[in-house]
Amino acid sequence: MNTLVESRQSVVELMQVSKAYGEVEVLGNVTLSLGAGEVVALVGDNGAGKSTLVKIVSGYLMPTSGRLVVGGREVRFASPREARRCGIETVYQDLAIIGQLSLWRNFFLGQEMRRKSLGLRVLDRSAMRSICLERLRDFGLESVHSPDQLAASLSGGERQTLAIARAVHFESRLLILDEPVASLSVREVRRVHDTIDQARTRGLGILYIDHNMNHVVPVADRIAVLERGRLKTVVHRGEVSAADLADLLA
Ligand SMILES: Nc1ncnc2c1ncn2[C@@H]1O[C@H](COP(=O)(O)OP(=O)(O)OP(=O)(O)O)[C@@H](O)[C@H]1O
Ligand SMILES: [Mg+2]
Structure with a gap:
């Protein structure tokens, strides 16, 4: 594998990333890369390790082992501030607006x-x-x-839009959205998805987490399925329907 070439095109790469609490491994050897202008959805059951992965990429948690490469360079984030300085912006459901x-x-x-x-x-x-x-x-x-x-x-969807517009303005390279539409109406969800499309067009990489497969399928270029801390499969846009995906997770 030519990692150098790969790193240049990708905004973030996780290589064999694991996280354990004592004996309990909650994330095991996850390898995943995300390119500029790409939306990758991360799905999985409750407790699958989605938020743990997000916290590692956004600097809230240190991995137990494995490597994190951002913009072609290996990084070790000691804090969310360091991740932000590297252009990684995280938008949560109950975000900091x-x-x-x-x-x-x-x-x-x-x-x-x-x-x-x-x-x-x-x-x-x-x-x-x-x-x-x-x-x-x-x-x-x-x-x-x-x-x-x-x-x-502002409405809930408009707040998410404000947060995403801010990330784009400050030239973030990776935008992480952890359940950004969980409490929104159908119309508001559409607004946030339109905003994500715009951010993608501007070249941001986007890691998108959502429990609702009907939300995930239309926005994601690729869908990464986590199961008990392991990356089970990664599927491309068009390869699965929302119903297939729900079955896969069940
Ligand atoms: N500080 C901790 N100590 C021990 N175990 C932890 C700790 N934090 C998280 N875990 C465990 O790690 C596992 C993964 O949790 P995580 O929050 O990443 O899941 P998730 O996929 O985001 O779930 P959800 O869909 O419910 O948000 C869970 O089993 C959780 O109990
Ligand atoms: Mg979570």
């Missing part, structure tokens, strides 16, 4: 733009406000009138 802050504040949280004023570095509010609005419009949030609106005014 703060309702009582404005949209633009949420958009730039922790990554604020600054300008010089009388020799001081002050927040560049007007730049952040206009960029935020522009980006949200790019992602089809037509209902947003002002970047000063509170994030609490």
Whole structure:
């Protein structure tokens, strides 16, 4: 296997990644790569190891063994901050959007733009406000009138869209979505899936976790099936129906 060539095309590669708690192995020798502009869905029963895998890639957990390669380089994340610095952004179901802050504040949280004023570095509010609005419009949030609106005014799907637009703006290379649509209406799910399509078009790699096979099948380029911590199979788009997939998991 020519790993060098493979690494150049992939945004993230897991090589023989395992995680054990004492004697109990919850993830065993998982090898999986994800390319730029590709959506890989990760499915499996409760306790299969999906969140464990996500936490390893997003820097919350260290693997017990195995290697993680991001953008062609082997990495060892000691914290989620380090993973973010490598362009890995994770969006959870109960994500870090703060309702009582404005949209633009949420958009730039922790990554604020600054300008010089009388020799001081002050927040560049007007730049952040206009960029935020522009980006949200790019992602089809037509209902947003002002970047000063509170994030609490957004629906669940719109919040997910805000988080994804933010990841795209800050040039993340890998976007991890752990059950992003679990509590959304059909219409909102469609919005999030449209947003994922847009992010894919912009070249992000996307790791998508969802329990609902009807959600997974239309968005995923490949579907990785985990079973008790082991990668059981990886299927390509069009190879299985949602019903087949549900059977496979049963
Ligand atoms: N800190 C821990 N100590 C021991 N076992 C753990 C720990 N964290 C997770 N596990 C175990 O690891 C296994 C995988 O858990 P994980 O959360 O990755 O599953 P999952 O596929 O995300 O499940 P779900 O679909 O329910 O979210 C489970 O059996 C869980 O009990
Ligand atoms: Mg989980």
